[in-house]
Amino acid sequence: MLPLELIRKDPERVKRAAQLKGEPAPIDEILQLDEKWRGHLHRAETIKAEQNRLSKEFAQTRDPQLKDRLREMADRAKADLAEAEAVKRQLDDLLLRVPNLFHESVPVGESEADNVVFREWGSRVELGFEARTHFDLGEALGIMDFERAGKVAGSRFAFLIGEGARLERALAQFMLDVHTREHGYIEVLAPVLVNSASMTGTANLPKFGDDAFKVEGQDLWLIPTSEVPLTNLHRDEILDADQLPLKYTAYTPCFRSEAGAAGKDTRGFIRLHQFSKVEMVKVTSAEQSMEEFERLTADAEDILQRLGLHYQVMVMCTGDMGFAQYKKYDLNAWCPGLGRYLEVSSCSVFNDFQAMRANMRYRPARGAPPRFVHTINGSGLALTRTIDAILETYQRRDGTVAVPEVLRPYMGGLEVIGER
């Protein structure tokens, strides 16, 4: 969330940013409630101060008249305080609904169409024959099964079978190895069920609860991304400056209800209720964050390059970047069978927006007051869609698929999927 202080001082700036993001922001209500809150608080505190003073006097004198007066003061202070707290709760709830500002380098725009190609690597593969889709290939090879997944779980689920399952495991291992051994991340195995406080910390709540699955009757949510447990790892902590930047990576399943995506990407291994992802999360100081954000994006790109997959780095425009993000890149990999780019990674920097929600701070120097950290995350990469890009890019005329060089050691030396 944004500091209340900023909203008090420069409400117009916050309104403008929200407008360019296409997000509603209840700034005027916040300012009203803020004034109301401070009024009640001030009154309660004035009474309380007097009460504390007289209470000490009473301890000495035991004057029964004073006791009556104190009782009456306590009631008044309690009433004002209760009122102040009620208003503050409303205020806090509204604060959680104010979108983040954005970095000056973010292009202004309204929709996906206004995103900008920032960088490109490789080029569209020349197959020399008509490209098939990953689901066409996958089903023919017997490594993907959507129909039986529909029976067992429902629509938007999939089985990976045999060499398909092995391919995902190989990819996960490969990505984790590169990130831990070469990019300096610490591997984490995280809970995939988290509580509401964690969901609020990363800004998945209160606004986006409909996108996630909740466990009935319990304060537990299936994670939509391991960003949630990783970012919340240090919730309510004060870190030392020399611990920063903290860099974590985790391989987890992710669960999304895909509410509002009805009819979109219903075919194929693209938009599922459950998919796997290797995630990267960084916790940094304010000074480091933009640089670490670029590096994290490069770490994700490194995986795509080693896999030999053509991709574009898109800078998301204000209208498409999301509620919480300060700046966001999407990495889109080319899928010749689909004839379009698929988003295989999304890398974001949040400034202190998540840190304020999650109360994550660090001490810049010994004895110095704590400051909020900055948080960054990105997929490195989403496994399902990376599999799509691999199948479609490395397919051969006979419907088999070559295994990218770097994955072969992870697949027991297998060079071609589907060859018999």
Add this chain to the structure above:
RNA sequence: GGGGAGGUGGCUGAGUGGUCGAAAGCACCCGCCUGCUAAGCGGGUAGGGGGUGUAAAGCUCCCUCGCAAGUUCAAAUCUUGUCCUCCCCGCCA
């Protein structure tokens, strides 16, 4: 699931109604002392919020001893609920 113990500052840990935001120790910081280091001596060091201040500083008040509610003029301390941790028994991958 049943029984028991406990949650206090960066850490260890004392504190069972006011003199406690909190002893003591550790760690850390500043100073003194000493060829250097160690030891010793003195001082300092929780977080949040309101008001004041151009701001930094400062001043001042309020809140916080897992969380929530209650009793009381007054709660770390008493009551209830809740969450979490640990131990024993049962069950279980």
